[in-house]
Amino acid sequence: MSLTLKTEAIVLRSIRYGEADRILHLYTPDSGRIGAIAKGARRTKSKFGARLEPFMRISLVLRKGKGDLATVSAVDTISAYSGIRMSAGALDCAARSCDALSRLLDGPDPHVDAYNLLANMLAALNANPQLGTPATQVAFRLKLLVAAGLQPQLSGCAVCGADVDTVGFSGAAGGTICEACTHQGFPLGFEAHRFLVDSLARPISDVPDVDDLALRQAERVVAETVEHHAQIRLRPAGAR
Numbered sequence: 001m002s003l004t005l006k007t008e009a010i011v012l013r014s015i016r017y018g019e020a021d022r023i024l025h026l027y028t029p030d031s032g033r034i035g036a037i038a039k040g041a042r043r044t045k046s047k048f049g050a051r052l053e054p055f056m057r058i059s060l061v062l063r064k065g066k067g068d069l070a071t072v073s074a075v076d077t078i079s080a081y082s083g084i085r086m087s088a089g090a091l092d093c094a095a096r097s098c099d100a101l102s103r104l105l106d107g108p109d110p111h112v113d114a115y116n117l118l119a120n121m122l123a124a125l126n127a128n129p130q131l132g133t134p135a136t137q138v139a140f141r142l143k144l145l146v147a148a149g150l151q152p153q154l155s156g157c158a159v160c161g162a163d164v165d166t167v168g169f170s171g172a173a174g175g176t177i178c179e180a181c182t183h184q185g186f187p188l189g190f191e192a193h194r195f196l197v198d199s200l201a202r203p204i205s206d207v208p209d210v211d212d213l214a215l216r217q218a219e220r221v222v223a224e225t226v227e228h229h230a231q232i233r234l235r236p237a238g239a240r
């Protein structure tokens with residue numbers, strides 16, 4: 001018995017398979033991550049055309065049978081985001097965004113906020129490929145943590161509970177830490193803290209300026225939160 005699913009999705013990865021097929025990693029608003037096969041997708045006269053490239057936002061019909069992979073039976077483009085393909089920085093940022101989401105939310109649970117965040121990220125890169133920087137990628141990942149229910153505490157001390165100025169961060173405690181608790185984490189300067197707080201308050205198309213040291217600290221906040229609370233590792237936010 002097979003079930004038909006009509007959904008929209010973003011193509012996270014598109015892998016050549018066999019002589020003419022493609023295996024797709026899709027992210028959907030209501031069914032999380034789905035693996036699918038598009039048979040004959042690489043033939044010149046394929047009915048799918050060029051609608052199954054990475055980062056495209058599509059609406060599609062899937063047939064789900066007994067196996068792990070659903071079968072694509074029809075595809076329409078919602079947004080091709082072709083501007084992303086014009087810039088190496090935008091392409092790299094889009095790929096790291098899809099990879100981070102794929103690692104953090106790899107099951108069938110719905111995370112509509114994460115889907116919308118990725119769609120906003122791709123739309124922003126498409127409109128302005130200059131946004132494709134490591135700073136944008138760190139801001140995206142921080143927002144992704146929030147969408148996944150893993151938001152780090154960014155005020156007060158997550159170890160002793162003191163409501164004081166903070167000087168560090170502890171992934172294990174899940175938040176910023178005070179002077180007295182520094183042995184439990186790593187240093188987080190004022191600039192890095194400001195970047196994290198401002199990134200959460202602003203849209204992904206308006207990431208705050210940040211220097212390299214502060215960005216490294218902010219990236220470490222995201223990386224250690226993910227390692228401690230989701231037991232996974234993310235690729236670096238960018239080549240530096």
Ligand SMILES: [Zn+2]
Nearest residue numbers: 157160178181
């Ligand atoms: Zn403390």
